[in-house]
Amino acid sequence: MNELAQMDFEGFKSGYVALIGKPNVGKSTLLNAYLGQKIAAVSIKPQTTQRRQLGILTLPNAQVVFVDSPGLHSGDYKLSQFINQEAYYALMDADLILFMVDASQPPDAQDHLLVAQVQEKSGDTPKLLVLNKMDLVSPNIAGERLRTFQALMDFDDHIQISAVTQAGQGALLDRILACLPEGPQYFPEEQVTETHERDIAEALIRAAAMHHLQEELPWAVFVRVNDYTLREPGKRYVHATVFVERDSHKGIVIGKGGRMIKKISTTAREEIEKMSGESVFLDLQVKVEKNWRNNMDFLRRHGLSYD
Ligand SMILES: Nc1nc2c(ncn2[C@@H]2O[C@H](COP(=O)(O)OP(=O)(O)OP(=O)(O)O)[C@@H](O)[C@H]2O)c(=O)[nH]1
Ligand SMILES: [Mg+2]
Structure with a gap:
């Protein structure tokens, strides 16, 4: 047992929650929504995020440290190696992985590639499938969409949200809190990010x-x-x-x-x-x-x- 595990945090929970997914699925949008302010750049085009960025949400009984990462992608540039490495570091440090997908599109080759990478790098860290952009999905295909994404990997749980309308965000936070271990408050409560x-x-x-x-x-x-x-x-x-x-x-x-x-x-x-x-x-x-x-x-x- 490590030192942290022996300490008593009196029910206070904390941990690192990695936002992982293809470019453009809405990872940075979700981060901003939880923090209630725009700390992460968002754009309509993929590959907006280039570096890992923390978003720190401090609650009375928990501290959730979201780690926004660049969307994993295949690219021939030397820059792509750095971008993907940033996402891998986010994966490896995580207590919980939010595997985010754009539910308005069926899974494609890029999703399959990403799943293989996540499985290889994440070990037994719990993985939650987050189907985002549900505001764009018609109810008659929602069930089918969920099944096809669920089939990608052995997820611990799934949830359907919209980072734009914020539907499902409270429920997702409850799931996150349920998964986090007891731990210390890593950052002062007024700090929302480490990025200058x-x-x-x-x-x-x-x-x-x-x-x-x-x-x-x-x-x-x-x-x-x-x-x-x-x-x-x-x-x-x-x-x-x-x-x-x-x-x-x-x-x-x-x-x-x-x-x-x-x-x-x-x-x-x-x-x-x-x-x-x-x-x-x-x-x-x-x-x-x-x-x-x-x-x-x-x-x-x-x-x-x-x-
Ligand atoms: N309709 C809809 N659009 C969304 C939702 N979430 C994000 N978007 C839009 O999707 C686009 C991409 O969002 P980002 O948050 O930049 O996506 P990202 O996953 O961080 O992308 P990278 O940084 O490139 O990996 C933006 O135009 C967002 O406004 C959602 O729930 N519904
Ligand atoms: Mg981003």
Whole structure:
């Protein structure tokens, strides 16, 4: 027995709950919904989340530490290795795994691949099947959908929710609490995440660019915040570089007469203002970094590699 197991927590429960699933199933949306604030970037396009992020929910008798992870996917880029590694770490540290799927689509090859990876890495950690986006599923196919997803793996339980309408969220929290072991309060109760505000801003700018850009471009964008300074109370100055992979991309991101970068900037500024509660002056600069997704030097420099 380890030291923690011998201690008496007087019924207080705590643990790490990994949000695992394909890109775009709604993991970050669910995290934000539980915390009642937007700490994780969300977008309509897959592969929005690039790094693990904690979302800490402290209740009177429990602390649930959600671990949002990038959607596991197959990709040829060196960047994909890092992204998948982030999801694996989330899996391996977990006390409970929420295997999240988009119930509005039947399982596909990517789901099968993901199941194999989860089975390989997660050992006997309890796994809950979370069917999200139930608001998009007509009642006459809901049962069939549930059966096909259940058949993917030996889950301990399942639940149907909508992270957008928040239906089923209370019931899911009850299941989570039932699965967690007794343990200490790991974080102070006012702390909702470990991620710095400046890094959240970075993810929000990237999500804004992903939102507005078309075709392959959303995934060729990387954002770095260079300056995140409070110039006077309630007024923040943010300077960020938007990296793209080719000269031709730079023109598209800036747009005719600067229209595209203006759109991205407006969306991003509004999101950062909501997150920080400050008024924000956002300065974006676009820079070409040739094939950065395969450039190990670039990836290392920006913390996107474990090598
Ligand atoms: N209709 C509906 N849309 C949802 C629901 N949950 C999430 N979405 C939408 O699905 C899209 C993807 O959501 P994200 O939360 O970014 O998905 P993710 O799983 O974090 O994606 P990655 O970070 O790319 O792995 C967004 O447009 C969300 O608004 C839901 O319950 N119903
Ligand atoms: Mg995400």
